[in-house]
Amino acid sequence: MNGPVAIIGAGINGVAAAVWLARAGREVVLIDRKGPGEGTSYGNAGVLASASIVPVPIPGLLAKVPRMLLDPDGPLFLRPAHLPRVLPWLVRYLRYGREAEVRRTAEALALLIGDSVEQHRLLAAGTGAKRFIVPSDYTFVYKDRAAFAADALGWSLRREAGFRWEEIEGEAVRNYAPDLAPEFRFAVRLPDHGHIVDPGRYVQVLAAHAQVLGARVLQAEAQDFVFADGRLAAIETSAGRIPCAAAVISSGAWSGALMKRLGLAIPLESERGYHLEFHGANVSLPGPLMMGFGKFVATPMEGRLRVAGLVEFGGLDAGPSRAPLALLARAARRAFPSLAYDSVQDWMGHRPAPVDSLPLIGEVASRTGIYAAFGHHHVGLTGGAKTGRLVADLICGRRPNIDLSPFSPDRFSRSRRRED
Numbered sequence: 220m221n222g223p224v225a226i227i228g229a230g231i232n233g234v235a236a237a238v239w240l241a242r243a244g245r246e247v248v249l250i251d252r253k254g255p256g257e258g259t260s261y262g263n264a265g266v267l268a269s270a271s272i273v274p275v276p277i278p279g280l281l282a283k284v285p286r287m288l289l290d291p292d293g294p295l296f297l298r299p300a301h302l303p304r305v306l307p308w309l310v311r312y313l314r315y316g317r318e319a320e321v322r323r324t325a326e327a328l329a330l331l332i333g334d335s336v337e338q339h340r341l342l343a344a345g346t347g348a349k350r351f352i353v354p355s356d357y358t359f360v361y362k363d364r365a366a367f368a369a370d371a372l373g374w375s376l377r378r379e380a381g382f383r384w385e386e387i388e389g390e391a392v393r394n395y396a397p398d399l400a401p402e403f404r405f406a407v408r409l410p411d412h413g414h415i416v417d418p419g420r421y422v423q424v425l426a427a428h429a430q431v432l433g434a435r436v437l438q439a440e441a442q443d444f445v446f447a448d449g450r451l452a453a454i455e456t457s458a459g460r461i462p463c464a465a466a467v468i469s470s471g472a473w474s475g476a477l478m479k480r481l482g483l484a485i486p487l488e489s490e491r492g493y494h495l496e497f498h499g500a501n502v503s504l505p506g507p508l509m510m511g512f513g514k515f516v517a518t519p520m521e522g523r524l525r526v527a528g529l530v531e532f533g534g535l536d537a538g539p540s541r542a543p544l545a546l547l548a549r550a551a552r553r554a555f556p557s558l559a560y561d562s563v564q565d566w567m568g569h570r571p572a573p574v575d576s577l578p579l580i581g582e583v584a585s586r587t588g589i590y591a592a593f594g595h596h597h598v599g600l601t602g603g604a605k606t607g608r609l610v611a612d613l614i615c616g617r618r619p620n621i622d623l624s625p626f627s628p629d630r631f632s633r634s635r636r637r638e639d
């Protein structure tokens with residue numbers, strides 16, 4: 220299939236696809252209503268979290284949800300006005316927390332994100348973006364061994380997927396991360412991970428690289444698809460009609476509206492998340508720390524410490540809420556009691572969350588010429604480099620060497636049997 224490829228959404232997924240398509244000599248138009256790297260890819264925790272193969276819903280979560288919602292220090296928030304809309308999705312989402320489903324999800328995710336540092340190195344090779352990739356440990360921090368043991372299923376799934384780690388206990392935690400509060404006495408250090416020290420800039424520099432290779436960046440909103448003889452012919456945008464032979468929907472949490480134009484109802488929610496950035500922070504960390512007590516990550520970034528995480532269901536349109544930001548501030552202070560800084564900035568973003576915790580990757584219905592590359596939940600930065608490459612391969616007629624069936628964009632229209 221020749222002719223231009225329109226990529227709708229210039230986050231990490233769309234930009235990675237643009238880079239690989241441009242490298243393959245394809246004509247690319249990268250469309251975003253904002254600029255590259257200004258969506259969720261801007262504000263995440265920056266972790267190349269290869270071992271984060273365990274979805275949020277796990278056995279036992281359902282029983283904990285009411286308490287988590289009522290606890291002002293719990294990491295889960297819900298805007299009441301959004302409840303009627305989110306409820307059907309939430310019920311299905313929690314049903315995926317059965318052990319068999321969790322295993323299936325973890326196995327599929329391990330194939331997609333297990334080699335993420337290498338995939339990002341390949342993506343950034345020969346570009347100014349490679350300086351943002353820092354190899355590091357990824358460390359999960361707990362109060363004690365009992366708290367670690369409560370996550371037993373997750374750790375056994377990681378072990379089965381081939382991940383190895385070092386357990387650090389007691390005073391040794393202090394030696395490993397001296398700025399951490401003494402109440403945290405157990406840590407799990409996963410080697411061979413990495414982080415991006417400025418995720419927004421990283422995506423922007425990659426987009427600039429795609430432009431050097433000939434890609435066109437267009438600031439516009441994609442609104443609809445135009446077909447001729449059953450094949451894609453153009454994208455209707457706020458800046459006019461863009462002729463194309465293929466398109467990639469990489470619009471993150473906003474992808475549902477475009478899929479709807481194709482007659483597909485995707486059970487996709489926004490899992491809103493927050494960050495606080497402490498500029499000029501005095502805290503020094505050995506790498507990103509996942510703080511089990513508050514479900515947030517503290518990542519050393521260029522000139523600042525970023526703490527990012529939490530989950531809020533509140534939809535795509537409402538602005539940020541105050542309570543999650545206040546909790547993040549309290550949690551950062553609890554984790555790093557001596558934290559001092561020059562200034563602080565906050566941010567809210569939208570994790571694209573399909574109900575089964577797996578992204579949609581591949582051609583939408585057979586032979587439409589439209590490809591999905593969205594829905595990566597908590598691991599979109601991690602999986603973006605490989606997702607972009609896989610989609611570029613498919614468009615160029617190359618057969619990927621991993622089984623993409625768990626990520627099929629058609630899976631929700633085929634059957635809901637697995638949930639019943």
Ligand SMILES: Cc1cc2nc3c(=O)[nH]c(=O)nc-3n(C[C@H](O)[C@H](O)[C@H](O)COP(=O)(O)OP(=O)(O)OC[C@H]3O[C@@H](n4cnc5c(N)ncnc54)[C@H](O)[C@@H]3O)c2cc1C
Nearest residue numbers: 228230231232258259260263264266441471492599600601
């Ligand atoms: C607090 C938080 C922490 C996180 N931490 C991590 C982490 O440490 N590691 C990790 O791997 N992941 C993390 N994530 C998840 C990760 O950030 C996302 O999964 C990822 O950024 C999604 O990338 P994307 O390219 O799919 O979407 P986005 O980056 O959101 O890009 C989508 C783009 O599409 C554009 N768009 C949407 N609709 C249209 C339209 N109709 N026309 C034109 N443009 C459109 C938007 O403007 C946007 O720029 C975190 C997320 C949050 C919220």
